[in-house]
Amino acid sequence: MSLIIRIQCNNMNEEKLRPGVETLKSGGTVVFPTETVYGLGADATSDDACMKIFNAKGRPVDNPLIVHFSDISDLDKYTYWSHVAKRKELERLWPGPLTVIVKKKDLICDTASAGLPTVGVRIPDCNFSRELIRRCGSPVAAPSANVSGRPSATSIDHILEELGHRVDIMYSAESPRYGIESTVILPEGNKCTILRPGAYTEEDLLKIFDSVGYARVGEKVMSPGMKYRHYSPEKILFRASPDRILQEIAGKNDLLPIVSTELGEKINGKKLVLGSVKDPISISSNLYKCLRELDRSSHRGGIIEAFPEVGYFVSVMNRVKKASIELE
Numbered sequence: 493m494s495l496i497i498r499i500q501c502n503n504m505n506e507e508k509l510r511p512g513v514e515t516l517k518s519g520g521t522v523v524f525p526t527e528t529v530y531g532l533g534a535d536a537t538s539d540d541a542c543m544k545i546f547n548a549k550g551r552p553v554d555n556p557l558i559v560h561f562s563d564i565s566d567l568d569k570y571t572y573w574s575h576v577a578k579r580k581e582l583e584r585l586w587p588g589p590l591t592v593i594v595k596k597k598d599l600i601c602d603t604a605s606a607g608l609p610t611v612g613v614r615i616p617d618c619n620f621s622r623e624l625i626r627r628c629g630s631p632v633a634a635p636s637a638n639v640s641g642r643p644s645a646t647s648i649d650h651i652l653e654e655l656g657h658r659v660d661i662m663y664s665a666e667s668p669r670y671g672i673e674s675t676v677i678l679p680e681g682n683k684c685t686i687l688r689p690g691a692y693t694e695e696d697l698l699k700i701f702d703s704v705g706y707a708r709v710g711e712k713v714m715s716p717g718m719k720y721r722h723y724s725p726e727k728i729l730f731r732a733s734p735d736r737i738l739q740e741i742a743g744k745n746d747l748l749p750i751v752s753t754e755l756g757e758k759i760n761g762k763k764l765v766l767g768s769v770k771d772p773i774s775i776s777s778n779l780y781k782c783l784r785e786l787d788r789s790s791h792r793g794g795i796i797e798a799f800p801e802v803g804y805f806v807s808v809m810n811r812v813k814k815a816s817i818e819l820e
């Protein structure tokens with residue numbers, strides 16, 4: 493079983509940092525909190541260490557890992573960051589839920605980048621985790637801390653269930669603020685392609701780039717992760733509009749509704765409440781927890797509310813769509 497250490501992101505504690513630093517330096521694996529979801533980290537310069545991440549998650553080896561840095565000033569040592577035209581503007585979004593694809597240097601191991609000449613880089617917004625990375629002396633490769641294909645983990649209980657015996661150390665902290673993974677972008681001069689939508693939206697990126705587009709599966713510029721099944725509960729999950737949900741569940745209780753506070757007020761029976769539509773971050777922060785609760789429930793399956801795809805809800809719905817089937 494892994495060693496679990498309870499921390500707070502804003503509380504630097506020497507004694508608590510030490511075992512994590514030693515584990516990373518000696519090629520082990522450490523679960524750490526970020527503002528998006530929990531990460532499962534290992535030294536990004538070591539093939540052996542990164543291989544442990546793939547093994548623990550059962551992750552396909554052609555799906556590259558995001559590499560986490562503590563400081564912008566380290567990027568040039570490991571990547572061709574200085575070649576990114578809009579780097580100054582992008583740097584202002586860090587620490588934050590943004591991953592940028594950039595050409596890598598040899599120090600980043602090929603296992604981390606899945607053999608690609610590029611690497612996804614990010615500076616997470618948790619002071620404790622950044623200090624852990626800083627003291628490790630190398631950047632830390634870390635995908636989400638879940639078994640491949642399952643919803644990302646937003647609490648240490650989820651990780652214990654799935655990865656308890658496959659990780660050396662787990663840092664447990666307050667729940668991640670966003671609860672869905674970072675925005676992944678590929679910048680090319682004044683253009684940018686969103687490979688995975690997240691908390692930074694198309695509107696945010698249009699303040700930096702002249703044009704912003706989305707990559708679609710099958711297109712040349714593709715994030716390898718896009719071809720894999722993601723974020724799915726084990727039970728069947730349908731998605732539908734609020735009215736369609738009310739119609740579907742009337743007089744029946746085989747599907748567990750996963751809905752906003754507003755729609756929940758119209759449902760008397762058992763339901764899982766995500767949060768208010770007026771506060772999209774509350775909805776994303778509870779999404780994966782609800783998908784896991786669905787699996788633990790006695791219901792045959794679930795039915796989740798489809799939100800209008802504008803602003804941050806584009807990112808929320810990206811995950812909802814991957815986890816569900818549209819109800820005809």
Ligand code: AMP
Pocket residue numbers: 555556557558593605608610611612634635636673676687688714715716717718
């Ligand atoms: P996760 O496993 O949740 O951390 O997801 C990482 C995502 O970033 C996956 O969808 C990867 O395919 C994507 N990614 C990481 N590195 C690269 C890269 N070099 N090029 C394109 N996509 C990447």
Ligand code: MG
Pocket residue numbers: 635636644
């Ligand atoms: Mg993941």
